[in-house]
Amino acid sequence: MTSPQNEPKKYFVRFSRAEDFDKIMAFYTLNAHQNVLPRDPQVMRDLADDGAVILLENEEGEFVAASISYSLVEDKNGLSCKWVEIGTTRCVLSG
Amino acid sequence: MVPLQALRAFVVQPPEEGFICHVITEPVQKIIKRIGFKPFQIEEEILAAKRKLLTQSSSSADQSKDWFALDVDDFSGAVKEMLAVVDSDHLENSKTGERITLDISRSKFLTAFNEEIRELAKQDFNKASNDNRKKTYAQQRRRWGNLFFK
Numbered sequence: 001m002t003s004p005q006n007e008p009k010k011y012f013v014r015f016s017r018a019e020d021f022d023k024i025m026a027f028y029t030l031n032a033h034q035n036v037l038p039r040d041p042q043v044m045r046d047l048a049d050d051g052a053v054i055l056l057e058n059e060e061g062e063f064v065a066a067s068i069s070y071s072l073v074e075d076k077n078g079l080s081c082k083w084v085e086i087g088t089t090r091c092v093l094s095g
Numbered sequence: 096m097v098p099l100q101a102l103r104a105f106v107v108q109p110p111e112e113g114f115i116c117h118v119i120t121e122p123v124q125k126i127i128k129r130i131g132f133k134p135f136q137i138e139e140e141i142l143a144a145k146r147k148l149l150t151q152s153s154s155s156a157d158q159s160k161d162w163f164a165l166d167v168d169d170f171s172g173a174v175k176e177m178l179a180v181v182d183s184d185h186l187e188n189s190k191t192g193e194r195i196t197l198d199i200s201r202s203k204f205l206t207a208f209n210e211e212i213r214e215l216a217k218q219d220f221n222k223a224s225n226d227n228r229k230k231t232y233a234q235q236r237r238r239w240g241n242l243f244f245k
Contacts, residue, residue, distance in 0.1 A: 015202060086101060
């Protein structure tokens with residue numbers, strides 16, 4: 001019989017909503033890392049609203065990992081971009 | 096998480112050129128290479144665009160190296176890798192023995208388009224072309240959309 005301690009812990013993966021912004025900023029502030037460069041908070045807010053932040057959260061909704069897609073070299077109307085950078089990836093789970 | 100990011104961007108706003116990431120540490124470089132990313136010579140135009148998004152307190156660490164790009168030909172392979180993780184019973188940390196499971200039920204994107212994403216993983220973008228011209232992400236996204244949203 002498998003004990004609760006041996007059962008794998010469940011994490012939920014989803015994309016961001018506007019209301020996640022404060023928690024996303026708190027996650028990156030609390031888990032700042034030298035290789036994860038801070039981005040403009042207004043850019044982060046817009047991208048959180050757009051759903052461009054991928055989040056890994058536990059059953060209580062606490063974030064344990066996040067990563068953001070940034071459109072780079074956009075056309076003047078912001079309708080297309082040459083590149084998408086997948087950056088600001090931070091995970092606090094081990095391994 | 097990286098292929099998932101690319102997958103959503105592929106559907107919502109496919110880039111003209113490709114997906115890139117800056118990865119400094121060797122263990123993570125090994126992971127993204129397994130997904131299909133290849134070393135990429137970053138261009139000043141891209142670095143300038145990135146600098147606009149950084150805060151003034153951002154590190155001045157060398158941004159000119161350790162970039163990787165996912166070519167459109169390797170995109171469906173990355174999706175396949177992502178699905179293998181999502182479908183696996185659990186993931187185990189080989190060092191600590193810690194096991195986790197991933198649940199997609201809180202993601203509208205992954206649940207609503209689950210069938211289409213699985214079909215996308217079967218696509219061979221390299222062989223799908225009727226000619227020898229290299230297709231862009233935007234072209235392949237249009238083709239995928241035409242196939243599934245009729």
